[in-house]
Amino acid sequence: MNPPIILDIEASGFGVGSYPIEIGYIDAAGAMWSAQVQPHAEWEHWDHEAEKLHQQSRQELVQHGQTARAIAMHLNKTFAGQTLYTDGWYQDFVWLHSLYEVAGMSPAFKLEDLSVLLTAEQKTVWHDTKQGIREAFGLQQHRAAIDAKALQLTWLKTMEMTTAFAS
Structure with missing residues (x-):
């Protein structure tokens, strides 16, 4: 069972003017990567509540x-030619676009909402399973690669649970 590649983006805040501050992922093999994003000169919005998170x-x-x-x-x-998944597609798509716009580039991969991969059974147990995984592994929230790992582990666990339940 190949897990999805998960991308997560942390941002300077929410809404108009916010921009990516950290991008992280976990690939299908479980390798994690993240990078803090140096603010571009045009990016001025800063939310102190987001900074606390x-x-x-x-x-x-x-x-x-x-x-x-x-x-x-x-x-x-x-990730050229691959599909990456996120649990916050709308916001992450906007922030990813902001990053690529100031870089003068276009993504060579597709970003898709993780929910398109979830069965109805997975959706039913998703929230509680994710919370249990965060607690069991002591995963800090609001760090991009760690959030991506929590999502991938949740996908794997819910697949295992719903497959076992269906058998």
């Missing part, structure tokens, strides 16, 4: 973040 300051991103172009190049090289 993801525990990353704008100054930290300026000093240690990778450029949008470097991140876009890495994602394109790693």
Whole structure:
């Protein structure tokens, strides 16, 4: 059973003007990667409530973040022609587009909503299973690669649960 590649994006806030601050993924083999995003000059919105959630300051991103172009190049090289999944498709699509726009590039992969892969049975047990996995593995929330891992582990567990239940 090949799990989906999960992409997660943390942002400077929600709504108009927000932008990606961290991008992370877990691939089908379970390898994780993440990068802080150096804010582009045009990106000015900063929500202090969001900062409390993801525990990353704008100054930290300026000093240690990778450029949008470097991140876009890495994602394109790693996932050209593949489909990646996210649990927050609308927001993540907008933030990913912002990253690629300032990088002067286009994604070489497709971003899809994770819900298209879920059966009705998986959807029924999804929330409780995800919460149980976060607690069992001690997975911190609001860090991109860790959130991606929690989603992939939840997908795997719900597949196992619903397959066993159907047998």
